[in-house]
Amino acid sequence: LYERGQTEPTQSRPKGPPSLVICPTSAAGNWQREIARFAPELRTIIHHGGERASGEEFIEQTGKHDVIITSYGLARRDGDLLSEVDWGTLVLDEAQNIKNPSARQTQAIRRIPATFRLAMTGTPVENRLSELWSIMHFLNPGYLGSQKGFRTDFSKPIERYHDQTATRQLRQ
Numbered sequence: 001l002y003e004r005g006q007t008e009p010t011q012s013r014p015k016g017p018p019s020l021v022i023c024p025t026s027a028a029g030n031w032q033r034e035i036a037r038f039a040p041e042l043r044t045i046i047h048h049g050g051e052r053a054s055g056e057e058f059i060e061q062t063g064k065h066d067v068i069i070t071s072y073g074l075a076r077r078d079g080d081l082l083s084e085v086d087w088g089t090l091v092l093d094e095a096q097n098i099k100n101p102s103a104r105q106t107q108a109i110r111r112i113p114a115t116f117r118l119a120m121t122g123t124p125v126e127n128r129l130s131e132l133w134s135i136m137h138f139l140n141p142g143y144l145g146s147q148k149g150f151r152t153d154f155s156k157p158i159e160r161y162h163d164q165t166a167t168r169q170l171r172q
Contacts (some may be wrong), residue, residue, distance in 0.1 A: 016088050018062050022109065023093035025071040031093070035067055042066040048074060054081060072097045072105055079108030090114035095121040098138055099131035101147060110138055129155045129170075 021031055025048065032044050045061060047053070047070040053061050062068055062085050075082060090112055092098065098106040098119075117139050125132050133150045136143055144150050154170050157163035 017086050017115070018065055019067045019089040019091065020082065020085070020087045020112065020114070021067060021069045021091045021093065022072055022075045023069065023091075024097070025073065027093055028069050028071060031067075031069045044069060046070070047078070052078075054078075059084060072109075075112070076105040076108045079111060082108075082112050085113075087112065087114040089116045089118065092117075092119045092121075092138070095119035095135050095138070096123050096126060096131065099126065099134050101130065101134040101137065106134060106138075110141075129158060 023031055028046050028048060032046055035042055035044050043065045044067040045065045047058070047061075047068050052058075052074070058081055070078070070082070092109070098109055100106055119135050119139055121135065124135055130147070130151065133144050133147060133155075137147070145153065154166050157166035158170065
């Protein structure tokens, strides 16, 4: 990062809280490489494996890094630890991994505090509209109403009866 009037980048961490990226384990290294390529000033760390930091050591690491990358499985297992940090941005890559709103993984991820949330997916709806509700509930809780209300107003009419009015209303 260049501070105003400087010609050399600073070594200090950018202002603001760190970001958390949750992705499939197979994509974690790619995230780290892409950040190094396109934003080399950002300090990243992968939170994964048996040697990963925990407790105060993890909290200390988040203060020294701009981006923490972890997997969905660890977001479930380390959910309490991840929830101790006030994240600036929480990114879900392959967000269809939270399509089941009652799954422990989904619930753990929804509890992680963040100022800004981003869900990336190529398949927001694989089988049922409730998957869309789950991802939207992560992004903006309450925007599509309660889970029960969404099922009554949209899922049943659209999936069971092909209700075009409900379909148009959901699209709007």
